[in-house]
Amino acid sequence: MENKSVAVIGAGMAGIGAARLLADAGFRVVVFDKSRGMGGRCATKRWEGHSVDHGAQYFTMRDADFSREARLACGGDLLEIQSPIFDEAGRELPGEERFFHAKGNSRLARALAEGLDVRTGVTIEAVEDRRVGGEEFDLILSTAPWPQTAKLVGISGAENPYAPCLAGLFLYEGEMVGATAVRYAISDRSGHALAWSACENHKSGHVGEGFTVMVVHASEEFSRTRLEDDPASWVADLRALMEERWEIPSSVFRAVHPHRWRYARISGKMGIPALPEGWHFAGDLLGESRVESAWLAGRAAAARIISGA
Numbered sequence: 001m002e003n004k005s006v007a008v009i010g011a012g013m014a015g016i017g018a019a020r021l022l023a024d025a026g027f028r029v030v031v032f033d034k035s036r037g038m039g040g041r042c043a044t045k046r047w048e049g050h051s052v053d054h055g056a057q058y059f060t061m062r063d064a065d066f067s068r069e070a071r072l073a074c075g076g077d078l079l080e081i082q083s084p085i086f087d088e089a090g091r092e093l094p095g096e097e098r099f100f101h102a103k104g105n106s107r108l109a110r111a112l113a114e115g116l117d118v119r120t121g122v123t124i125e126a127v128e129d130r131r132v133g134g135e136e137f138d139l140i141l142s143t144a145p146w147p148q149t150a151k152l153v154g155i156s157g158a159e160n161p162y163a164p165c166l167a168g169l170f171l172y173e174g175e176m177v178g179a180t181a182v183r184y185a186i187s188d189r190s191g192h193a194l195a196w197s198a199c200e201n202h203k204s205g206h207v208g209e210g211f212t213v214m215v216v217h218a219s220e221e222f223s224r225t226r227l228e229d230d231p232a233s234w235v236a237d238l239r240a241l242m243e244e245r246w247e248i249p250s251s252v253f254r255a256v257h258p259h260r261w262r263y264a265r266i267s268g269k270m271g272i273p274a275l276p277e278g279w280h281f282a283g284d285l286l287g288e289s290r291v292e293s294a295w296l297a298g299r300a301a302a303a304r305i306i307s308g309a
């Protein structure tokens with residue numbers, strides 16, 4: 001199998017994890033991503049002079065291989081969130097090491113991709129005769145969320161096991177406004193519209209002096225109901241709920257940015273149908289919707305390719 005070529009579609013955690021293992025095993029690997037940067041849903045927005053994680057908020061490093069690779073790649077930029085997360089009733093969630101990248105979580109993917117051939121800003125619209133991005137490959141590994149992968153391989157009416165998530169970024173004048181100093185985040189599993197709200201200031205290096213940045217993720221139900229609505233309407237509702245919960249005076253509000261995640265997290269399991277010869281699929285769908293789980297799913301797919309399975 002040595003020296004075979006593989007086109008990896010998607011430079012998220014799964015794509016980068018796979019590409020590294022394949023390249024180390026001697027494959028010629030090119031990674032394509034439609035976005036301008038790497039990381040996929042492990043996403044960071046440079047916004048109003050701040051670095052804001054609007055996808056994955058933090059990552060765990062329970063797996064020894066992932067922990068080693070992430071530490072090696074990120075060095076001193078790999079930091080741990082020190083402040084607690086509370087639930088909706090004000091109880092502190094059990095402690096677990098929660099990590100972030102000092103320059104934004106998308107940098108984790110970028111660091112892990114160091115030295116790989118990654119071509120960003122390239123949308124793969126169709127694949128014919130294993131031609132991807134104008135080149136022919138022996139194998140294709142798609143890590144695009146399943147409905148997008150299914151479209152590329154020509155499977156119509158594919159299942160969509162992902163839940164959407166409506167997200168809002170909010171900027172306030174003043175440092176640690178309202179009740180943000182005492183906790184990093186509130187995770188609300190009660191079905192309340194405000195499923196997650198967090199203060200980005202607790203990640204050192206992310207927010208500039210004199211400001212507070214809040215990140216909000218709506219519940220699955222709210223996100224499904226309002227998905228196609230005008231973002232200005234749902235983001236205003238999320239802002240009001242968040243300001244009340246965090247006791248932030250609206251007088252210090254300065255800016256907002258809404259973001260719609262169509263395929264945010266896995267909300268149901270499904271079996272992947274047989275793919276055409278030469279095609280492979282990986283992504284968080286094969287494990288859990290977590291950064292390290294996606295990376296491991298990519299590595300597992302790469303290992304199957306290497307072993308010729």
Ligand SMILES: Cc1cc2nc3c(=O)[nH]c(=O)nc-3n(C[C@H](O)[C@H](O)[C@H](O)COP(=O)(O)OP(=O)(O)OC[C@H]3O[C@@H](n4cnc5c(N)ncnc54)[C@H](O)[C@@H]3O)c2cc1C
Pocket residue numbers: 009010011012013014015032033034035038039040041042054055056057058059060122123124125143144145148165167217261263264265282283284285288289290291292294
């Ligand atoms: C709002 C939100 C909050 C989250 N919070 C956490 C958290 O706190 N902790 C945690 O561990 N996990 C969290 N997750 C989950 C985690 O981010 C994902 O499970 C993981 O990043 C998925 O990685 P992936 O590589 O499987 O997919 P993706 O990151 O989606 O990567 C797929 C890539 O494929 C690219 N692509 C798609 N179609 C094409 C095409 N046609 N051509 C070229 N490129 C294409 C996309 O641009 C994307 O970069 C969160 C996710 C979201 C959305």
